[in-house]
Amino acid sequence: MDELLPPLLNGTALGALLLLAALGLTLTFGQMGVINMAHGEFIMAGAFVAYVTQQVIPSSDLSIPLALPLAFVVAGFLGLLLEVTIIQWMYRRPLDTLLATVGVALILQQAALQIFPAQGVPVEKPSWLDGQIDVLGYEWPLRQVFTIVLAAACVAALAAWLKYSSFGRRIRATVQNRDLAETSGVATRSVDRITFFVGSGLAGVAGVAASLIGGTNSQMGVQYIIPAFLVVVAGGIGQIAGTVIAALAVGIAMTFFAYWTSGSLAQVLAFVLVVIFLQIRPQGLFTVRTRGLA
Template sequence: MTIANQFVTGLSIGAVLLLIALGLTFTFGQMGVINMAHGEFIMAGAYTTYMVQSFAGDQAVPVALPVAFLVAGGMGLILERLLVRRFYGRPLDTLLLTWGVSLVLQQLAIDLFGAPNVQVTAPGWLRGGFDLFGVTVLYNRLFMMALAVSGVVGIWLYLTRLSAGRRMRAVMQNRQLAAVSGVATNRVDQLTFFIGSGLAGVAGVALTLIGPVGPQIGTYYIVDAFLVVVAGGLGQLRGAVIAAVALGLLNSYVELWTNASFAKVVVFAVIVGFLQVRPQGLFVLRSRALT
């Protein structure tokens, strides 16, 4: 049943990638910002959980979820207001800018918490697992999948049922037309950055369930998250879901037969090959344009 067990592991990896990529889907897809500091928002969520543990004990994970969302979202909002807003329309400049910010935040984490990794104690109800037709399903992996599903449903409801979400979709489809139609694009950008960064913080909370927390925790996942966004199609929620699950399963099975480093190489090579065939990703935003 090893192959079946790896399927569950792959789904949990895909769930984490999806939580991370949900924010990038909109900041990159809508605003054209290549935010390399997104990984440090993951780190902020993880360290928030570690700090919450000091008063919440082994219930730190559920208590930290809303706190991490607000902390990481606030960091993203500050980054957008102080720096990123000056570089809209210049994606390569945003890459260099946010890469520098990520290095500063990593050093700040080292100064505050130290270089050694720290550990977060999982709640008792997230320890252990159960057997399902001979497959071992761990409670913490199941919780991560539930978080990802909740994130997708929440974003879908926000985009389709709320006026703020419809304004976000309008800016994503045609920023200039939305602006002349009365949509406050600056406020939409702020809210988009806040939500996207907050979701990264939630992903950081989830990552504390499967390993220690360190200053480089975000850098391990940020490249894969960008691959999910590009492969799924810029700004496409369903594409991000499919790409995240596919990459998680691919990484899990390749790692089973080889090792973690080689699995990263294989995943990257597969995505590069896929983009050679379909450079626009799985799905593309349809719009009317003059030809």
């Protein structure tokens, strides 16, 4: 038990970080069918927002809580700009969105290199994240606990928004039948834009959490985009519950593999497991089982 506890706890924290990265894709990819390869760069943008906020407000105790909503807004507007200028012409053409957003991702990476140092910049964690929590004799870092709490809060907020708000019902109507939704009076263009804003904003929040663990650099989005897509697909397209389970499973698997092998090989082995799972169950863990909006 003593040997299993550290990778289990650390893997849960990694799974929470992957979940934060994948939540936005649950909307933009899972709900809208857009393959947004620039999503990782929105995570990068959120991380740099945390750094810039810390330069303006040196006290990390204040700057990090302030950086969370700021990163949501900045990354959200980047996603909105992407949707208005490029994506709106490519709905129902997922391969075109993939190619276009790869180009956008490269542009954002180069922009980050021009603005920030190539080696990256550090983000100091607040004092209230110093220290550890004793869990059956293992000293669990508070920053990992914070990542889990933040991911749980984002999942709860997103699920409640989609299930109980009128806008959430309009999103589901647009996803299931865009033409019928338009004839029913749903402004699908507004739905598209707000969905991209929220999905991209969640990537910004993930970037703040990631910056507290590994700092910031122009390539950090690449580390998260492929695992995030695998998590969304393995969980079931557009299914929040499946995304949660898949993210935790991938995070724990990667951590256990890392204890026995190298970090890069652990990632490869985890991806192989996901691919094998998708061969057995191509639809993912969960699928939509009703044609209604409820």
